[in-house]
Amino acid sequence: MNAPYPAAGEAARPAHAPDDHPRLPPARTGVLLANLGTPDATNYWSMRRYLNEFLSDRRVIDYPAWKWQPILQGIILTKRPFTSGANYRKIWDTERNESPLLTITRAQTEGLRERLVARFGDRVRVEFCMRYGNPATADVLRRMLAEGCRRVLFFPLYPQYAGATTATACDQLFRALMREPWQPPVRVVEAYGDDPAFIAALAASVRRGWAEAAEAFGAEPERLVVSYHGMPERYLTQGGDPYHCQCRKTSRLLREALGWPEGRMVTTFQSRFGREEWLKPYTAEEVARLAREEGVRRIAVVAPAFAADCVETLEEIRGEVAESFEEAGGHGFHYIPCLNDDPAHLDALEGIILRNLGGWL
Template sequence: MSEPMSAAPQASAMKPVDHPSIRSGRIGVLLMNLGTPEGTSYRPMRAYLKEFLSDRRVIEEPRWKWWPILNLIVLTTRPGRKGKDYASIWNNERDEGPLKTITRSQTEKLAARLAPELGDRVVFDWAMRYGLPDVKSRLAALLAQGCDRILLVPLYPQYAAPTSATACDQAFRALMTMRWQPSVRVAPPYFEDPAHIKALADSMRGSLAKLDFDPEVILCSFHGMPKEYLLKGDPYYCQCVKTWRLLGEELGFSAERFRLTFQSRFGPDEWLQPYTDETVKALASSGTKSMAIVAPGFSADCLETLEELDGENREIFLHNGGEKFAYLPCLNDTPEGIDTIESVVRRELMGWL
């Protein structure tokens, strides 16, 4: 007769393993913006542009078509030209682009404002979709500090696949490599958030009050995108229009004085219209003597606002008959700017705190 099968091992035979290095119980808040090159010379500019323009969320052309254009033409000619543009706005003291300087400051000021109430339960950090600090390393840093819940905050008021979505894509790619994934929330776009509209209006009132003239026309300029993306279902255009309408109503401006335009087009395809630069030229040529531009689609000033709007479009206006021009700064790390981010963060942390 065979021996009876031995009993299964007792569960208690498996002793728990203590991992003192694994921390948990805290909440992380990661502010994410587009990115900036590490320098203005050819090599760092090329590296930045290659990462940015290789993103299939940004350029949706077929790879077989876009690869030779990018590598044989764009990355040969564009780094030098864009490097000069970046050099004109570069933060020489910190040796970095202004977007990095401002995003860091936004994070620090938000943390300082909320620290008396939240203590060390919430950890604030920031990252760039392209360039440094990268999203993966900052998520790892939050996990190392015991954050098992993380709120991702794309700093784009209006949602777009080439901005909000690709920032989240990068975070999700990092999460796919983690054994212990944190619980994650993504803050939605805040294009119509009353706190954001009020912050924009208050900021504009303050900037306009500092001018020595009253602009005849104010352009509300948003970053453009190919019209094809709108036709494919991207909500960006509609959200820009909503921001423009709500902001105009808050300020009491007529549609004739407060006009919607789109900037920064790239390549031969049709983009969202009307174009900012063409509108500026037409206004100056038709007799408008004073104007201002504001960019409520950007949470922080960057190349597209400081060099393109305040530089290129200023020249277009003045060279075509205009006399007085002003660029009204983004919310940046001003109290109004931190008000907006705080409103979004507080709302999205409900239930976790």
């Protein structure tokens, strides 16, 4: 159940309005969190709908439609829903009948709502949406406007900016706004992968995970692998997408916060799709190289590009990446969870929100 709002003020006619003017809800400020998305279920047709929406996004796959859509509709969406559905079933919450990403994003929203309502009462609305799947951006925005939100702070939950994440979430919001007769002023929270409170929360989680791994292994890990979601290399070299640079900066700030030497951490990129070159080194290949060429036997892995654990962390890292390391000779693999709804993470997100609400509340 969502954290409750205080008793709402009654709808009323604006001051000086004629008696026949419609009653309006009290003016409020909305905070709309956005994450990537999730299928509604793991069956073939649910996965196909989700993957079709995701892989048809030109921000994600930028090939011309005449070239890409026949491949997508005729080949990929015939087979991939089966394999993706199998991966989701490994992590699916069968009691709630939803993915961990949805569960965690809802918990983050409720935690932030409780904090902001404690500060501002009924003057604020805090909700979340998904770029792909449900709850859809347009549906949530429409509900917020109906509840009186006359200003909206849009917060894409991506610590590092990328066209395929932050930009497409904004695209969807702006498309939804195009259909609204009354458009509120909108602010968008910029990437926050260098925010001091975020880095502090990330460093604290690594220290905890490092200690847990040391206890489980009987010795400290030899490397921390900092794995980010990948993207085609040409998005950086030809398009100037800042994602790669921002990932590297997050890694550097994390290492400095931990007080570690450079050799203890390695930055990698995961989730490659297709045949072209993506940002390197690839996570699965790099952990195998560490074991095979450098004799590393114990590693910990953290994924700072994800605000919430999802199929890319819970299945890909704990499955494919772990297997790659172990098959190459490693025997100690420890995954450090995303920050999720950890209080320190919510503290950082709340601070970012409050700064961006400056002058509004």
